[in-house]
Amino acid sequence: MTEFNYIGKVYSEFKTIENMPIQGAGISNGNGYIKIFDKYLDGLKDLEGFSHCYVIFHLHEIKGYSLHLKPFLDNELRGVFATRSPKRPNAIGLSIVKIDSVENNRIILNEIDILDGTPILDIKPYITPFDEIISEKNGWYEKGMNPKKVLSDGRFK
């Protein structure tokens, strides 16, 4: 077991878990920003040089977890570690979002899929040569539904 401190908070247009986009960059049209706590402000230097970043956050509204569940884009039960579903043993979320600008302690974001009020654990730059992987197999997702047309519902509340 280990403890982490929040480094900031999300401000977004998504006020409830239902009807949210189910992924960030390339899928969502959502806007918002992350406000980084003053203590960590200096760590934002140079971030604006990147067009995208990873946001690692606490899925703070999620209670409990299931080892088998139906992801939003499928109708079969899948192992939780083969899905992005939020009801996980550790309620840790990972999104890739588009950076519009960095203004003082705010990272202004496009293509965001994160609930308003979400506490932030870490920000890391998306670096194309590290992160653009040639993936041969996309598992159950290959016969899945169009993620731009599917919104979240209440199944993971």
Added chain:
Amino acid sequence: MTEFNYIGKVYSEFKTIENMPIQGAGISNGNGYIKIFDKYLDGLKDLEGFSHCYVIFHLHEIKGYSLHLKPFLDNELRGVFATRSPKRPNAIGLSIVKIDSVENNRIILNEIDILDGTPILDIKPYITPFDEIISEKNGWYEKGMNPKKVLSDGRFK
């Protein structure tokens, strides 16, 4: 502040922080496996259908953090949130690794860059249409060094 439980542990050929590859998939030739604790075993169902996964882990050997630091691939001080350096406000690591197979409670991995003994927080599938982002700007990294030729050193101990 929030608490997370470890879900498993890394077994790799990298026994010290020095001389490790500085990224995973596409960069590292390292091999190893993740052993998932029995309690969470059922969550591995369907993971083998994916060629790559994200591993979110606790950088458990890292003490303290710096808001400005020199990443392995650069000689200038950068804001920590614009780098992948381990000395972060929350010692959370993120790697993309290649899945060789899943055998009972073990995920056998290639292209791994994770220290032996590292506690695991989460596993998520790499899903190409979500994660292969068209990134226009890669910040300081664009004039950086070749990540295949640079190994870690002791700077973040």
